[in-house]
Amino acid sequence: MLYPHCVVYEKFSDCHPLAIMSKLILGIDTSCDDTSASVVADGKDICSNIVSSQESIHRKYGGIVPELASRRHIEMIWPVVDEALQSAKVKLEHLSAIAVCHGPGLIGSLLIGCSFSKAVSFARGIPLVCVNHLEGHIFSCFLGDKQPEFPFLSLIVSGGHTSLYRVDGFGRYKELGRTRDDAAGEAYDKVSKLLGLGYPGGPAIDSHAQEGDRGAVDFPRPFLPESLDFSFSGLKTAVANYLKYGQPVSVNDICASFQQAVVDVLVKKTEWALRKERVKRIAVSGGVAANSALRRELGRLAAEEEVEVFVPSLPFCTDNAAMIAAAGYHHYMIHDTAGLDLNPVAYLPL
Numbered sequence: 047m048l049y050p051h052c053v054v055y056e057k058f059s060d061c062h063p064l065a066i067m068s069k070l071i072l073g074i075d076t077s078c079d080d081t082s083a084s085v086v087a088d089g090k091d092i093c094s095n096i097v098s099s100q101e102s103i104h105r106k107y108g109g110i111v112p113e114l115a116s117r118r119h120i121e122m123i124w125p126v127v128d129e130a131l132q133s134a135k136v137k138l139e140h141l142s143a144i145a146v147c148h149g150p151g152l153i154g155s156l157l158i159g160c161s162f163s164k165a166v167s168f169a170r171g172i173p174l175v176c177v178n179h180l181e182g183h184i185f186s187c188f189l190g191d192k193q194p195e196f197p198f199l200s201l202i203v204s205g206g207h208t209s210l211y212r213v214d215g216f217g218r219y220k221e222l223g224r225t226r227d228d229a230a231g232e233a234y235d236k237v238s239k240l241l242g243l244g245y246p247g248g249p250a251i252d253s254h255a256q257e258g259d260r261g262a263v264d265f266p267r268p269f270l271p272e273s274l275d276f277s278f279s280g281l282k283t284a285v286a287n288y289l290k291y292g293q294p295v296s297v298n299d300i301c302a303s304f305q306q307a308v309v310d311v312l313v314k315k316t317e318w319a320l321r322k323e324r325v326k327r328i329a330v331s332g333g334v335a336a337n338s339a340l341r342r343e344l345g346r347l348a349a350e351e352e353v354e355v356f357v358p359s360l361p362f363c364t365d366n367a368a369m370i371a372a373a374g375y376h377h378y379m380i381h382d383t384a385g386l387d388l389n390p391v392a393y394l395p396l
């Protein structure tokens with residue numbers, strides 16, 4: 047061949063321009079009820095992000111039915127990955143690695159993502175890396191133009207987790223506090239069920255709260271002042287008791303008052319952690335990071351304390367595979383690859 051180097055360019059002809067110069071990671075997340083695949087360049091630039099939601103399947107049961115979730119993942123995994131590659135204009139041979147979430151999550155759901163990723167990795171000789179779902183949420187704040195510098199405080203608020211971490215670098219995470227019972231998103235979902243607002247509860251309560259009076263009902267604020275832990279199950283019970291025995295007020299007022307109690311606790315604990323750890327940056331992630339009141343109040347805290355707040359754009363707060371690819375990039379760069387004996391783990395600490 048006259049110009050052997052042309053082979054390299056042929057491989058990348060008609061593909062995403064980032065593919066030539068960057069490390070492209072295919073992220074896969076099937077930890078809960080959404081099938082998601084994404085192509086991310088260099089841990090930050092999103093080339094594609096496809097999420098197939100199962101909301102319509104689970105809504106009538108008022109929560110996720112694990113067996114139905116696994117079955118739907120099996121149907122959707124290949125179409126979703128195919129669409130992620132196509133819309134990023136890349137082929138499997140352009141990828142540096144496949145990053146798959148192996149836990150924590152629903153074991154049957156995780157199994158689909160892991161088995162699929164191992165099969166593609168083996169068949170096409172693509173390195174495989176595994177990512178903890180919580181690490182993915184932390185790295186969702188790296189997607190986009192501006193990345194937080196280390197150290198920073200990470201507040202993860204989702205349907206399964208409410209935790210505060212100090213992050214000193216990739217792989218250097220110190221847990222400062224976590225929920226002792228319900229996660230914040232879980233409290234939203236349960237209160238929404240009590241109010242007949244359906245699943246998922248967060249977006250429904252958030253929108254009703256916009257029309258309500260946040261001072262209408264004085265719900266308890268579980269501050270647990272001796273620690274940076276959280277507790278939301280008593281607040282949920284307080285709402286249930288109020289609905290049974292309290293003065294009648296509108297659904298909008300209940301939503302606004304409940305939301306204010308949750309946000310007050312999340313913001314106060316973040317403020318305490320900032321002072322204790324003396325860091326100047328906060329990164330917030332997880333489904334509840336989409337909450338309008340939380341985003342507003344954290345903005346206010348940032349201005350008061352003169353710290354920077356990093357919150358992903360709305361599609362990257364809730365579960366997505368771009369965050370798995372973003373964290374997976376760092377695993378790949380330090381050659382922290384997984385073998386074909388990789389197994390999913392339902393309870394996986396960070």
Ligand code: KG4
Nearest residue numbers: 204205206231246248333334336337364365
């Ligand atoms: O991160 P995520 O998609 O899944 C888990 O890893 O759990 O978070 C889902 C949670 C649900 O509980 C949902 O009700 C909540 O995030 N959520 C919200 C909002 N949007 C989603 N909670 C409050 N306000 C929102 N706007």
Ligand code: ZN
Nearest residue numbers: 179204332365
């Ligand atoms: Zn999540």
